[in-house]
Amino acid sequence: MAHTERVVILVDMDCFYCQVEEKLDLSLEGKPIAVVQYNAWRGGGIIAVNYPAREKGVTRHMRGDEAKQKCPEIVLARVPEVRGKADLTKYREAGKRVAEVLQTFTPLLERASVDEAYLDVTEVVRKRMNQDFEKVCIDNMQNTYVVGCDTKDFLYNVHNDKEYSESNCRLAMGGLIAEEIRANIYNKTGYKCSAGIAHNKILAKLVCGLHKPNKQTIIPQESVPELYKHLPLRKVKSLGGKFGDALSEQLKITNMGELIRFSERELTKRFDGKTANWLYNVARGIDLEPVTVRLISKSIGCCKKFPGRNALITSESVEHWTSELASEISERLSKDLEENNRRAKQMVVSFAQEINKGDVSSSRTLPLNTYDQIKIAQCAFDTIKKFCLRADGTYKIKFLGISVGNFEENKNTSNITAFFKTIRDSKNLEKSPVSTKTINKENMSFPTIPILGEFQLSPESVENKVCTDLNSTLSKSVLSLNEIITEEKSSDDDDGNVSIYSATTEELNEDTKSLIYYEDIYPESIASQPVFKKNILT
Numbered sequence: 288m289a290h291t292e293r294v295v296i297l298v299d300m301d302c303f304y305c306q307v308e309e310k311l312d313l314s315l316e317g318k319p320i321a322v323v324q325y326n327a328w329r330g331g332g333i334i335a336v337n338y339p340a341r342e343k344g345v346t347r348h349m350r351g352d353e354a355k356q357k358c359p360e361i362v363l364a365r366v367p368e369v370r371g372k373a374d375l376t377k378y379r380e381a382g383k384r385v386a387e388v389l390q391t392f393t394p395l396l397e398r399a400s401v402d403e404a405y406l407d408v409t410e411v412v413r414k415r416m417n418q419d420f421e422k423v424c425i426d427n428m429q430n431t432y433v434v435g436c437d438t439k440d441f442l443y444n445v446h447n448d449k450e451y452s453e454s455n456c457r458l459a460m461g462g463l464i465a466e467e468i469r470a471n472i473y474n475k476t477g478y479k480c481s482a483g484i485a486h487n488k489i490l491a492k493l494v495c496g497l498h499k500p501n502k503q504t505i506i507p508q509e510s511v512p513e514l515y516k517h518l519p520l521r522k523v524k525s526l527g528g529k530f531g532d533a534l535s536e537q538l539k540i541t542n543m544g545e546l547i548r549f550s551e552r553e554l555t556k557r558f559d560g561k562t563a564n565w566l567y568n569v570a571r572g573i574d575l576e577p578v579t580v581r582l583i584s585k586s587i588g589c590c591k592k593f594p595g596r597n598a599l600i601t602s603e604s605v606e607h608w609t610s611e612l613a614s615e616i617s618e619r620l621s622k623d624l625e626e627n628n629r630r631a632k633q634m635v636v637s638f639a640q641e642i643n644k645g646d647v648s649s650s651r652t653l654p655l656n657t658y659d660q661i662k663i664a665q666c667a668f669d670t671i672k673k674f675c676l677r678a679d680g681t682y683k684i685k686f687l688g689i690s691v692g693n694f695e696e697n698k699n700t701s702n703i704t705a706f707f708k709t710i711r712d713s714k715n716l717e718k719s720p721v722s723t724k725t726i727n728k729e730n731m732s733f734p735t736i737p738i739l740g741e742f743q744l745s746p747e748s749v750e751n752k753v754c755t756d757l758n759s760t761l762s763k764s765v766l767s768l769n770e771i772i773t774e775e776k777s778s779d780d781d782d783g784n785v786s787i788y789s790a791t792t793e794e795l796n797e798d799t800k801s802l803i804y805y806e807d808i809y810p811e812s813i814a815s816q817p818v819f820k821k822n823i824l825t
């Protein structure tokens with residue numbers, strides 16, 4: 288299939304958490320709103336701002352108090368807390384309802400986050416091209432913009448200009464479908480959204496936000512140079528992190544428009560074959576990554592930061608927080624088992640600790656064969672204890688996270704309760720040596736070769752762990768390039784009673800996009816930046 292055959296729509300909800308709050312409290316409608324994850328430090332971190340509040344200058348990077356100064360009438364809705372942590376349930380549920388509507392349009396639906404999904408509507412477009420093309424008109428596409436030309440001219444051309452490319456006719460039909468999808472979402476859920484319509488995911492994503500809120504944008508392939516002319520490299524998926532920085536430095540370019548100057552040969556001299564080919568294509572607006580059917584997250588995770596004076600020092604506090612995280616994970620796993628009839632087989636325990644005044648982060652991947660909260664907590668605590676307990680009997684933990692993944696279909700569908708019971712009763716599961724991969728401050732090297740994504744972890748700051756979403760194929764080549772991970776095998780000295788350990792551990796291929804990380808208590812950081820979006824072991 289030619290790369291311009293496909294029609295991809297990205298649907299992205301507008302100021303999603305704010306809309307959810309508005310729907311739950313109709314008195315908020317039309318008012319400036321921001322959603323904060325409350326903490327005592329300057330009114331908490333803002334994670335979502337609605338459009339009336341944006342007009343008053345409120346941004347996601349502000350604290351609650353700052354937002355109040357900018358816009359005194361702003362309503363600050365607090366993310367609820369359960370177990371001392373943010374509870375995102377209502378936003379997740381709202382996202383699910385939107386996904387259910389999207390599913391009625393095509394089964395080729397890839398949920399990219401709580402409020403974003405790609406739809407491959409190529410087949411839908413093909414079927415409707417003959418019977419419905421007359422409906423592709425300005426009256427039905429009042430909220431549609433086109434990159435590089437006026438919407439009316441674009442629609443005139445697709446109907447009247449025989450030379451106008453067929454691919455543009457398909458995009459125009461995609462635009463009509465996107466209008467229908469958005470109207471349907473609004474009618475069924477009350478939520479507004481924006482959309483990008485393109486021949487691929489990268490372009491759909493880039494144009495989706497051009498006319499937010501409640502609007503949509505089509506990008507004809509010939510308008511790619513116009514879009515790229517002043518587009519910073521970092522705006523493109525996978526070029527937002529260190530790889531983008533390295534690319535910029537190596538090629539001495541800052542925007543996408545400049546990338547087209549480099550032949551594939553030149554790129555191959557600097558990057559491995561796959562990366563060079565990907566760069567060559569993306570510079571021309573070509574992205575072959577398919578829309579992969581994904582309706583539920585590939586992993587479930589939660590985390591908590593303990594910055595500055597909040598660092599966990601005592602064994603009791605570490606135990607308390609691992610237990611809180613385990614409790615959330617266990618609860619969400621139980622719900623997931625019921626809803627999706629699948630079981631997670633692996634767990635990743637992540638932590639950051641202060642060593643020699645620098646923050647060092649690591650993860651341990653373990654098999655998971657119980658959903659029992661106490662056992663998960665015990666396992667996580669044992670792991671943390673093993674790697675973080677200092678000679679003086681204290682800890683200095685700045686971040687804790689537990690995520691689970693590698694789901695398999697639950698074969699025992701008849702009795703889910705029995706599953707939990709069986710696991711609880713299985714006291715005699717044996718502990719075994721655990722193979723882990725560790726990044727230590729000592730062994731960590733920072734290669735000068737460009738990397739894809741941000742796999743290494745700066746000892747200076749956990750914040751640097753924000754990574755880009757590069758597809759796993761590309762990501763893997765990074766690991767082979769950069770010898771930043773060393774293998775450690777533990778001896779038999781893991782102290783007992785950890786029944787969920789089994790023979791060996793493997794890497795957990797986490798789906799970075801599906802993890803939702805959030806600001807908790809971290810005064811120094813920008814709430815909008817997920818701080819631990821990816822496990823270092825991919």
Ligand code: TTP
Nearest residue numbers: 300301302303304334335402805814815816817
């Ligand atoms: P976004 O889609 O990034 O933003 P948004 O929907 O609030 O606004 P826009 O109209 O510009 O798309 O994020 C979706 C939701 O995810 C957002 O409403 C709140 C939440 N979120 C966080 O919890 N932490 C974050 O760092 C970000 C970026 C978002």
